[in-house]
Amino acid sequence: MTTRLLPGRHRRRLAALAAALVTLAGLLVHAAAGASAAVPPTPSGWSLVWSDDFTGPSGSAPSAEWIVGTGHAYPGGPAGWGTGEIQNYTGNPANLSLDGSGNLRITPQRASSGEWTSARIETRRADFKPADGRVLRIEGRIQMPNVTGDAALGYWPAFWALGAPYRGDYWNWPGIGEFDIMENVNGLNAVWGVLHCGVNPGGPCQETNGLGASRACPGSTCQSAFHTYRFEWDRSVSPNQLRWYVDGQQFHSVSQAQLDAGTWTAMTGHAGYFLLLNVAMGGAFPNGVAGFGTPTAATVPGRPMLVDYVAVWQSGGAGPTPTPTVTPGGVDARSTIQAESFQAQSGTMVEGTTDTGGGQNVGGVSGGDWLRFDGVDFGSEAARQVKVRVASGAAAGVSGLVQVRLDSLGAAPVGDLAVASTGGWQSWRTVPANIAPVTGRHTVYLTFSSGQPADFVNVNWFTFSTS
Structure with missing residues (x-):
């Protein structure tokens, strides 16, 4: 979740699509938010590495498995968390708490002074990485803040991962790697999946944009219902593959063959990644899509991102290995x-x-x-x-x-x-x-x-x- 504008051609098409998407959202039957669900059973041929289903009393903090970010930056790191976002992150229950029904709520708020607050958490574990010959699957079931149109300007929910060497340095991005599993801005019915790597600006990942793709959420809009967002890092094939999915439908991939060896090694050769959940307000991405600064006076506070679970699996557990996408016969x-x-x-x-x-x-x-x-x-x-x-x-x-x-x-x-x-x-x-x-x-x-x-x-x- 880093400073980024959309490539020009996609930004122009998105501007044309935005009004249609908002109109379509108004025509869809808005299903009620799905009830919380436990972490899904581990698939045959996989093993569970780590998970959190956010079970706990209403108003309580997430478990000690998470670190709560506060303020406007990491200590000694770039201002505005490196993205230009304006909110002050807190651990206040009004911004960050369990809802008592098995969900985490991250809720942007606006004080009478005009200050925006929200929340950002990251896993203590920073070693999420597939073993050689295995596939790592990172998945979350999430409902984006249920707000659209002008009232959503500046909302920037995200589910993502950063390379472990970023901790304590904060100036080695994007070389250490970033996997944006789910990003959304301004209440649009779209999910973005993005890889950041190499050098900034430019480089093999075309920073600060990154290598990304987007699509509408299947069925119900991203804002009106829960959807499952998944990222896979596949070391079982050569060249290795990175893949992004929404509700099991792949919409983006990057191959090791697209990057030079030095860039790939810098991104994958360290101890692994930690996971993050946050809702930012304003910053380069929502501003770039809107074409002006956000949030605005029309932006409505108090619309939470709901997270049902986050889980990490690795292939190679008991049972048969998953069937590859391309069979031996081709x-x-x-x-x-x-x-x-x-x-x-x-x-x-x-x-x-x-x-x-x-x-x-x-x-x-x-x-x-x-x-x-x-x-x-x-x-x-x-x-x-x-x-x-x-x-x-x-x-x-x-x-x-x-x-x-x-x-x-x-x-x-x-x-x-x-x-x-x-x-x-x-x-x-x-x-x-x-x-x-x-x-x-x-x-x-x-x-x-x-x-x-x-x-x-x-x-x-x-x-x-x-x-």
Whole structure:
């Protein structure tokens, strides 16, 4: 949860979407907040590392497993917690307490003087890290503050993790790594997942933005109901993978192959990570999305973030190991390969689609972005054509190429197809293109090229055929 603005193209699209999202939220049937639930049973093939289900009397503090942050900064650390947020963090029960029904409440308040207060806690443990060959799963069931529109301006709830070396230093960010499992700003129906790493500004994680993606919460809005937010650090595959999920649906991933060895080692070679929960007010992220300073006079205090549980599991417990996403036989190139099933990506986002069958599509795609699909099996009979399901609401004169590359981003395309406006971002058509003959098993990259900086295409699925 660090100083960050959205990349320009996503910020522009988000501004256009914000009003629609608020309108949609008003049309949805707002389910009552789900009753608290115990930490889910440990899945077969996994072991429980640590958990807290926030059971305790109403008004009591969270357990001693947590450290309560106070004030406007770590001692000797950057002001405003390094993000420009304005609130004063306290341990006052009005800001931080259990609700007596199995939830933690973090509640921003505004005093008569105008001062904002809120709460921030972090685990004492700072060694959350998967063993070699294992997968670490960090999960929380959370309802974001139930406030939207102008009343939500400046709200910045988050569930995240920081590298252990940050404790006591406070000036080694982002090299030590940060995993933002859930972030939200200004009451929008969206969850952001972000990786921070390397150097600031710039570097391989494009700081201060980080490598991120966002999507709407499935079903009920993020604000009106509990949702489960999960992050996985997978050391069972090579290259290693980082993955983000909401309600079990993956919406973001980063591969070790996207980062240089020094950056990856600095982020992963230390003792591990500690977990944080907080609700900030104001700062670079909500201000950047709003386009002006937040909170404002219209912002309403007293809307809590509710946390039902936080749990950490590791694969490799008793029982069989989890089934990998890509089976040993690979993904059949002649099947319908969903765009959102990528193993890694850069610059895109996942969103709901109105195309036949529903589900999701990859959007926010502009020149220089890419998607990676591992283990695509073309078999012994050469594929000579690709068909891609695309939609575009790009402005007149904005177009680009969808290119197919094999095994390396630097490889020459085996084929490509041109895309211009189809009449809307959810106006779908299937576009075929010839490719050089391909047999065997490959990593497939969809890369995107355009002479303009604007988004030019959404992708729902693709498939290969012999003719």
